[in-house]
Amino acid sequence: MTTAALPRTAPSRTAPPAARTAAVIPAAGRGVRLGPGAPKALRALGGTPLLVHAVRAVARAREVGLVVVVAPPQAAAEVRHLLDAHPLPAAPAAQGADVVVVPGGATRQESVRRGLDALPGEVEIVLVHDAARPLVPADTVDAVAAAVRAGAPAVVPALPLTDTVKEVEPQAAGAPEPVISTPARARLRAVQTPQGFQRAVLAEAHAAFAGAGEGATDDAGMVERLGQPVVVVPGHEEAFKVTRPLDLVLAEAVLTRRRADGY
Ligand code: C5P
Numbered sequence: 181m182t183t184a185a186l187p188r189t190a191p192s193r194t195a196p197p198a199a200r201t202a203a204v205i206p207a208a209g210r211g212v213r214l215g216p217g218a219p220k221a222l223r224a225l226g227g228t229p230l231l232v233h234a235v236r237a238v239a240r241a242r243e244v245g246l247v248v249v250v251a252p253p254q255a256a257a258e259v260r261h262l263l264d265a266h267p268l269p270a271a272p273a274a275q276g277a278d279v280v281v282v283p284g285g286a287t288r289q290e291s292v293r294r295g296l297d298a299l300p301g302e303v304e305i306v307l308v309h310d311a312a313r314p315l316v317p318a319d320t321v322d323a324v325a326a327a328v329r330a331g332a333p334a335v336v337p338a339l340p341l342t343d344t345v346k347e348v349e350p351q352a353a354g355a356p357e358p359v360i361s362t363p364a365r366a367r368l369r370a371v372q373t374p375q376g377f378q379r380a381v382l383a384e385a386h387a388a389f390a391g392a393g394e395g396a397t398d399d400a401g402m403v404e405r406l407g408q409p410v411v412v413v414p415g416h417e418e419a420f421k422v423t424r425p426l427d428l429v430l431a432e433a434v435l436t437r438r439r440a441d442g443y
Pocket residue numbers: 205206207208209210220221250284285286287288289291292309310311312313397421423
């Protein structure tokens with residue numbers, strides 16, 4: 181579906197070095213757990229759609245020269261207009277990132293694959309970032325990109341867990357669930373995005389595991405299945421995913437604090 185790509189600027193310019201790093205932002209989810217309403221990526225946070233926050237967050241990172249937004253299939257034109265109405269602030273580097281919109285698929289995995297298909301040939305490093313993580317700091321994005329540039333095939337930002345985790349035998353909602361195991365908490369990490377990849381490695385993973393059921397919710401997991409090494413770098417507590425209504429309350433509070441701090 182790359183023909184449906186709606187470029188903001190003509191893609192004919194000579195790519196600067198930064199364009200070798202691109203971000204794919206899957207934003208095609210319905211956001212059912214957030215309650216009824218518009219697709220999650222289009223819901224407002226501080227008066228601005230989640231997706232716009234997420235695009236700005238990755239575009240603020242020095243390395244990113246291109247952002248591919250994967251929109252809900254029925255709302256690609258709406259998303260294009262939305263992004264045009266919320267232009268990126270002037271980039272700290274000499275050039276701003278281009279933003280392209282493509283329609284997404286039925287699963288996150290399919291949406292990411294469509295985003296990858298829209299990347300031009302010169303892109304060597306890909307960051308995949310959930311639209312649902314609107315407040316990821318630019319330093320986290322830079323750290324992931326730098327680790328890939330330093331040679332890691334796949335890099336994941338993650339945090340230690342505060343809760344202990346148990347593996348269970350799932351039952352119907354509300355029914356007691358037998359515990360199978362309690363993994364040692366110190367060895368567990370809660371994974372965030374952006375996840376960073378050598379483009380060729382991620383493309384190989386998506387080609388190898390295409391179209392299975394509900395699809396992968398985690399790109400790095402697909403790379404692990406390829407047998408390629410994946411490393412974790414420190415994530416950030418403000419890179420949390422907005423999934424449930426309480427997450428939106430927290431996100432509003434973080435944004436209010438940032439604005440008070442002049443961020
Ligand atoms: O559903 P979940 O919270 O795991 O979604 C993570 C990200 O993947 C969200 O930004 C969502 O918009 C995106 N997604 C997508 N296409 C889908 C399902 C989810 O782009 N079919």
